[in-house]
Amino acid sequence: MKKNMTLVEEISELDVELLKLLARRSKLLKKTRRRKKEGAGTDSISNEKRIRLAWEESATKFSRDPRLAHQMFTLLQDIEFISRDDAEDQNSFGLAPNTQPVNVDITGPAALCPTQIWIALAAANGVECNLTGISTAHPVSDLVKGFNQAGARLSWKGNDLFCKESKALDFADKVIFAGNSEFNVYLLALQAAASHGTLKLTGGSTLKDADLSAFRNFLPQLGARIAHVIPRSNGLPARLECSGIIPETVVVPENLSEEAVVAVLVAATTWKADVTIDLSQNAAATNALAIVDPIFESAGIEYSIEGTSCAISPEEPDFPVYPAITMDPTICASILAYPAFAGGKVALRGTWPLDTAEGDAVVALLKSVGLTIAIKPDSIVATKPERGHSTDAVNMQNLSSNYFPLAMALTCIKAAATKSPVELPAAPAGTSVEVIESFVAQANMLLEDNKVHPNADIPHAKIWTSPDAFWTMALGQLAFINRPLQLSNPGTITDLMPTFWMFYNTLPEPTMVRKPREEMSGDKPKRRRVFADNNSRGRSAD
Numbered sequence: 430m431k432k433n434m435t436l437v438e439e440i441s442e443l444d445v446e447l448l449k450l451l452a453r454r455s456k457l458l459k460k461t462r463r464r465k466k467e468g469a470g471t472d473s474i475s476n477e478k479r480i481r482l483a484w485e486e487s488a489t490k491f492s493r494d495p496r497l498a499h500q501m502f503t504l505l506q507d508i509e510f511i512s513r514d515d516a517e518d519q520n521s522f523g524l525a526p527n528t529q530p531v532n533v534d535i536t537g538p539a540a541l542c543p544t545q546i547w548i549a550l551a552a553a554n555g556v557e558c559n560l561t562g563i564s565t566a567h568p569v570s571d572l573v574k575g576f577n578q579a580g581a582r583l584s585w586k587g588n589d590l591f592c593k594e595s596k597a598l599d600f601a602d603k604v605i606f607a608g609n610s611e612f613n614v615y616l617l618a619l620q621a622a623a624s625h626g627t628l629k630l631t632g633g634s635t636l637k638d639a640d641l642s643a644f645r646n647f648l649p650q651l652g653a654r655i656a657h658v659i660p661r662s663n664g665l666p667a668r669l670e671c672s673g674i675i676p677e678t679v680v681v682p683e684n685l686s687e688e689a690v691v692a693v694l695v696a697a698t699t700w701k702a703d704v705t706i707d708l709s710q711n712a713a714a715t716n717a718l719a720i721v722d723p724i725f726e727s728a729g730i731e732y733s734i735e736g737t738s739c740a741i742s743p744e745e746p747d748f749p750v751y752p753a754i755t756m757d758p759t760i761c762a763s764i765l766a767y768p769a770f771a772g773g774k775v776a777l778r779g780t781w782p783l784d785t786a787e788g789d790a791v792v793a794l795l796k797s798v799g800l801t802i803a804i805k806p807d808s809i810v811a812t813k814p815e816r817g818h819s820t821d822a823v824n825m826q827n828l829s830s831n832y833f834p835l836a837m838a839l840t841c842i843k844a845a846a847t848k849s850p851v852e853l854p855a856a857p858a859g860t861s862v863e864v865i866e867s868f869v870a871q872a873n874m875l876l877e878d879n880k881v882h883p884n885a886d887i888p889h890a891k892i893w894t895s896p897d898a899f900w901t902m903a904l905g906q907l908a909f910i911n912r913p914l915q916l917s918n919p920g921t922i923t924d925l926m927p928t929f930w931m932f933y934n935t936l937p938e939p940t941m942v943r944k945p946r947e948e949m950s951g952d953k954p955k956r957r958r959v960f961a962d963n964n965s966r967g968r969s970a971d
Contacts, residue, residue: 454505477506481659495661500638507634521892524905525913530773530813531937533764537756537777537809538926539563542612542688546695546724547752548572548590549616552581553699555595556748562588562779563754567924571608575617578605600671601626607665609635609924615644615692618669622653623700625673629658632665639664643684651675675700680707687713694721694739698730701743708737719785727752755782756809758791759831760926763902765791765811766835769798770842770909772813773937781809790827797824798839818846823854830857834903837865840881841872845910850880864896868903872910892917898925905933 434442461476481502488498544563549572551558563569565588573583573590579600582593600621607613607630614630621628632639640663645655652672657663679697681690690713697704708714714737725732729747733740756779765775781804782788792802799814820843825836836854844851853876856865869876871893875885892915895901901922908914922929932939 451505455508458506480506485660499659499661503634503638507637521915521917522919523913524908524916526771526905526908526933527936528771528909528912529937531767531771531775532773533767533775533777533936533939535764535777535932535939535941536562537764537779537781538760539754539779540757540782541566541568542691542720543724543754544569545572545610545612545616546691546721547728547754548576548583549620549695550698550724550728550746551592551748551752552576552579552583552595553598553620554746554748555581555597556592557594558592558748558750558752560590560592560752560754563590564588564757565927567608568610568613571606571610572613572616575605575607575613578603579617579621598624599626600624600628602628604629604631607632607636609633611636611639611641611686612688612692614639614641614665615689616695618644618648618653618655619651619692619696620699621669622648622651622671622696623673623675623702625671627668627670629668630665636665637662641665641667643682643686644689647682647685647689650679675702675704677703678705678707681711681714683710683712685711685713687716690714690717691720694718694741697739697741698725698728698732698746700741703743704741706739706741708739711737753780755780758782758787759829759899761809762791762794762832763835763899763906764932765795765802765809766798766800766839766906767936768811768813769795769800769818769839770906771937774810774812776808776810778808780807786827787829791832793824793826794828794832794836794839797821798843818843820847820849820851822852825854830860831899833857833860834868834899835906837868838903838906841869841874841907841910844874844881844883845872848883850878850882853879853881861896864900867893868900868907871904871914872907891915894918895921898922902926902929 461480484502485495485498488495488501492498539562541564544560545568547560548569551560565585573585576598577583579598580595581598582595584591584593598620600617601624605617605628607617609632614632614636618630641655642663645663648654652674654670656668656670658666658668679693681693685693690708690711694706694717697706708717711717718734718737718739722734727749729749731742731744731746756777761777761781764777767773767775783804792804795802795811799816799818801812801815803810823836823839823843825832833854833856840851840853853865866876867890869881870887870889873884873886873889875882875887893904894917895904898921901916901919904914904916919930928941931941935941
């Protein structure tokens with residue numbers, strides 16, 4: 430270390446050395462995960478267990494908090510570090526959108542939660558149905574794989590999911606991957622609870638560090654229990670042991686999350702028994718019932734709701750061939766907001782969740798930046814502000830934290846258009862001030878006195894790292910104010926909307942159709958041979 434260093438400089442130098450060690454550890458870890466035939470070494474599962482045990486033994490010498498030690502180990506195992514040389518050569522993703530007025534006319538992305546519910550119902554009932562135009566985001570595709578592992582017959586064709594007739598699901602002695610969605614865990618585990626047997630649930634890095642303790646404490650009421658594979662862990666992997674004995678009344682505790690409550694209601698329709706779900710102790714009861722009520726009605730499920738109780742009958746449902754799924758307001762809100770940044774019009778085809786708290790709040794948010802919103806039975810249309818922007822604060826009342834990045838981007842466009850400070854919307858609890866400040870700086874703006882000040886031209890990171898998919902979408906909109914911007918992790922959006930970059934890069938009139946790659950012969954496209962007769966070697970049309 431250099432002499433006369435300040436404490437900050439000394440810590441920064443230590444951080445660099447720490448990052449070098451982490452990159453080296455990551456490189457060695459990859460070798461332990463190779464297959465034997467690739468010259469590695471040994472079984473990757475055995476290696477990981479030995480590494481974990483050694484870590485836990487060492488961690489006790491430095492920390493008395495076993496939970497913290499577990500979280501740190503999970504992060505170290507799942508975060509991929511790159512070498513210093515690779516870091517210097519790493520390319521960023523440039524955001525330089527076409528600034529012409531947008532003219533968007535596409536199908537609105539389908540809501541993820543209802544999609545997952547319909548998949549669970551279709552798989553459990555083993556009936557023929559088609560879910561058209563749904564999202565292929567990871568939570569959805571992972572759930573499809575999970576149910577297929579249990580015996581469902583679900584198959585993709587583009588953005589359409591086809592369910593064929595199948596026998597009853599069988600979870601016994603299966604190892605099922607739930608991805609990174611807690612909702613997937615609840616849907617899979619609760620359906621499995623009605624049959625005797627044991628299964629193992631695995632998941633991605635998010636679920637490894639998830640806290641499933643409330644769900645674990647609830648399961649014994651259904652004659653089931655979860656045993657976490659990793660000691661002192663509350664996440665996956667876990668073994669689920671089920672007796673298959675479901676009581677007549679299930680009391681949902683107060684600490685069960687809204688997603689878990691919804692999953693209980695959905696799974697109860699698949700238990701083939703008269704069951705009453707008592708939700709009187711849970712604050713999420715009203716929202717959960719509002720989510721499942723229209724779906725149960727459409728699926729022909731025999732049920733009745735009295736106050737905060739839902740009685741479900743084992744009668745066979747009258748399942749529709751083409752279930753209708755509304756648009757996802759969280760994703761669609763961001764797409765509908767583009768006229769606020771570039772002018773023009775956005776039309777999304779589909780059914781907007783009208784007369785719902787979230788759907789109405791999204792419309793209020795968009796109108797607070799001057800957008801004109803027209804809702805029809807088969808579409809929703811947003812057009813540019815006729816009177817320009819105002820300095821009034823963005824209306825984000827009654828919306829979840831997922832909307833905050835969009836609200837931040839809309840606040841910035843207000844400040845840029847009016848050339849005046851605009852008040853910042855209230856940040857959700859737990860939102861990092863550093864993230865907000867760095868985001869605003871990307872637009873050459875300053876956050877001061879809880880207001881966004883335009884034309885500040887303060888220093889900002891040349892390459893921005895997005896915390897999640899919603900911040901990624903918001904940064905794409907910020908690039909209309911200050912282009913180009915550089916993003917280090919564009920892949921964060923794929924879990925939410927896999928086709929987002931196709932949409933973004935083809936503005937102002939996105940087609941959402943991927944162009945086929947031309948085969949190259951030298952510097953020129955390779956010539957294609959076309960077979961005209963039906964007996965040729967070319968594949969005939971289906």
